[in-house]
Amino acid sequence: MESGVFHSSYQADMGLRPTPLMRIRLIVVLVAAVVFPFFANNYQLTLANQILIASIGAIGLNILTGFTGQISLGQGGFMAIGAYSSALLVINLGVPWWLSVLLACVITAIVGGFFGLPSLRLKGLYLAIATLAAQQIIEWGIIRSPLTGGVEALVVDPPLLFGINLSRDFNFYWLGLILLIGTVLFAVNLFRTKVGRAFIAIRDQDIAAEVMGVNVFRYKLLAFATSSFFVGLSGALLAQYRTIVSFDRFTIETSITYLAIIIIGGLGSVSGSIYGAIFMTLLPAVLTNIGSALENTIPQMAGLIPFVRKAVFGLTIILFLIFEPEGLAKIWRDIKDYFRLWPFSY
Amino acid sequence: MSRGFSHVLNSSPLQPGDTQLIVNNVSLSFGGVKALHEVSLKVQQSEIAAIIGPNGAGKTSLLNCISGLYHPQVGEIRYRNGKEHILTSLKPYQIAKLGVARSFQNIELFKHMSVLDNLMLGRHVHLKSSVFSGGLFWGRAQREEIAHRKFIEDIIDLLEIEAIRKQQVGTLSYGLQKRVELGRALALQPSMLILDEPMAGMNAEEKEDIARFILDINEEHGVTIIIIEHDMGVVMDISDHVIVLDFGSVIGDGTPDEVQRNPQVIAAYLGESKHG
Structure with a gap:
């Protein structure tokens, strides 16, 4: 205070x-975010764009898992719905890319709401397994369906806005930044009004929420749909940015990575979702750079990098769970609290 | 320093003395265990009705039937709020919409929310904003939050919890948490307030505070209150009507004086006389 x-x-x-x-x-x-692309090289811009997309997806997952307390292992599947809907609408129906992104969000929200139905009866780990089923069903559907091209990748035309190619790193950055700001504003507003409060109430104490007049089942479905809307946005953006959609970017591994993002960033924190996305995007990049720097001194390093990356990934999650279960958001809060009364902090 | 309560706290349209709640021949069992056996009772508008009885007598089970968490196998519970509703066929959130608010024996607050947010959740059934208007926080959603904040601030004044309104509930002391839970129930603008041991584990001073709040709510605002309490001193002092449960059955029902003189009640509380 x-x-x-x-x-x-x-x-x-x-x-x-x-x-x-x-x-x-x-x-x-905000100023740093606006100035950044003018000084960054293409590699840094690619990382920044990955962070923007991951942040939107992580905020989506955090709405469901961090704020409403419904553990979801279906993140990869829901992102796939967003990515494939957007790509297929453009390829097959010739829908403009921006409309396809919007429709992809709506489609993902509906699919997410549908896979939220088991939450009527299931809680905690049991619900997690039900969402794992959602992940598997969606993955299976994509590989088997004639519409999606199966294991072959889909190629989308680059999105154009007034003749500007938005899939280029510098141009996409602005689109991603604006959409992330929109997502953040929506999420923080949601959680200071009726619906968001009901979500948090369901997480903290669902019986009390029901007795205070919250229709728990309806709000759980709403949480699934709202969350999936943003997850779908993140998937659709990924499709438009990469211009290539293939199922192997949306496997169970993606779901787990996103859970790691929100755990490391901070469950139930909008800003934490972004910190987590930054951390988890930069961690492999930094490790790869360290690896290639060491290549001259330790020749075997290049072959080891993928394994080291996996080990560090796992270790980071374990360390966060033990030492700071509330994630980076809590660390940042502690730093602010320390300096609030500094240097007379007693 | 109180500003006085500027809103209507009691949402019941009935006149004091009208019959508000009718529990009719309710039986509830879990497997072979009979929690309630042919329980019948009535509660009038604007009275304080205390339910007492030894541990395991079925007091909380009865409250859970009223708020829709349990569904009795036999009997029905009727509630009058303008028109008559059968509570036993409604879901808990539908019963909350009728203005039946309650607190719990073990504190069931939303631990990670601030006191303000906990109280605002109590306003849930009165708020109108949707995902979209809430996410945009524009126009109506914002005006609504401000208007209802005023109601919440009245409750904060009433319960004297101004200093902690922005604290996270999980960090508060037990006594304060109990008070916040009472506040959350009041935020619903109750037509009937159900309190399950609101003074459990409190010292004499804290009990006096809560008793004073309960009397304020009842006498100044006319809210009907059903209370479970083990402290007989408090019960006999504040209640208009006492119902005694023992092994799931009603063994006494009347004014505090009548109940105190009832031989069955004395037997249940003091044990039967060996020579009697």
Whole structure:
């Protein structure tokens, strides 16, 4: 709690950034995000775009798992629905790419809501297994269906906006950034109003929520649909950005990676989803760079890199679970708390 | 420093003394265990009805039947709120919409939410915003949040929890959590308030505070209250009507004085006399 900050209206008190320091930090981050692409090379831009897409997907998963407490192992499958819907709408029906992205979100929301039906009866681990079934069914459907090209990759024309090719790194960055900002604003607003509060209530104490008038089943389905909408957006963006869609990007491994992102970033935290996405995108990149730097001194290193990456990935998750289960968001909060009263922090 | 309560807390349209709740011949069993056996009782508008009885007598089971968490095998519970509703065929969230609010014996708050958010969740049935309007936080959704915040602030004043309104509930002391839970039930704007041991585990001073809040809510706002409480001193002092349960059956029903003189009740509480 900041001292010396007073509000004279409830509107000001309910603001997302109630203190001047918070607003300054936000402006600094936004300016950095706008300036970044003018100084970055293509490799850095590719990483940034991956982070933007992963952040949107992670916020989607966090709405369901972090905020509503429904563990989902179907993230990869739902992303696949978004990616394939968007690609197939463009390829087969000639829908403009931007409309295909929007429709892909809606389709994924409907599919997600459908696979949320078992949450009427199942909780916790049992629900996790049901969502694992969703993942497998979707994967199987994509490989077997004649529509999706099976194991062959789909190729989409690059998305054009007024003649600008948006699948190029520099151009896509702006699209991704705007959509991420939109997603963040939607999510933070959602969780300070009726529906978002009901989601959190279901996570914390579902019986009490029901007795206070929350139709728990309806809100669980709504959580599945809302979450899947953004997961679908992330999948559709991936399709448009890569211009190639293939099923092996959306396997159970993807689902687990996204769970790792929100655990490391912070369950039930919108900003944590972004921290987690940054961390998990940069971790393999940094390890690969370290590996190639060491190649001259340790010749075997190049062959070991993939294994080291997997080991570090696992180790990171374990360390976070033991030492900071609330993730990077909590670490950042602790740092802020420390400096709030610094240097007289007693 | 209280601003006074500027909203209507009691949402029941009935006149004081009208019959509000009728429990008719309710029996509930879990497997072979009979939790309730042919329980019948009535609660009038604007009274404080206490349900007492030894541990395991079926008090909480009865409350769970009223709030829809349990469905009795026999009998029905009727609730009058303008028109008559059969509670035994409704789901808990539908019963909440009728204005039946309750607190729990073991605190069942939303631990990771702030006190304000917990109370705002109590307003759930009165809020209208959807996923879309909430996500945009524009126009109606924002006005709605502000309007209902005013109601919540009245409850915060009433329960004297101004200092902790932004704290996470899980970090609060037991006594304060109990108070917040009472607040969350009040935020529903109840037509009937059900309190399951609101003073359990409290010291004398905290009990006095809660008793004072209960009397305020009942006398100033006219809210009907059903309370389970083990402290006989408090029960006999504040309640208008006492119902005694023992082994799932009603063994006493009347004013505190009548119940205290009832030989069956004395036997249940003190044990039967060997020579009697």
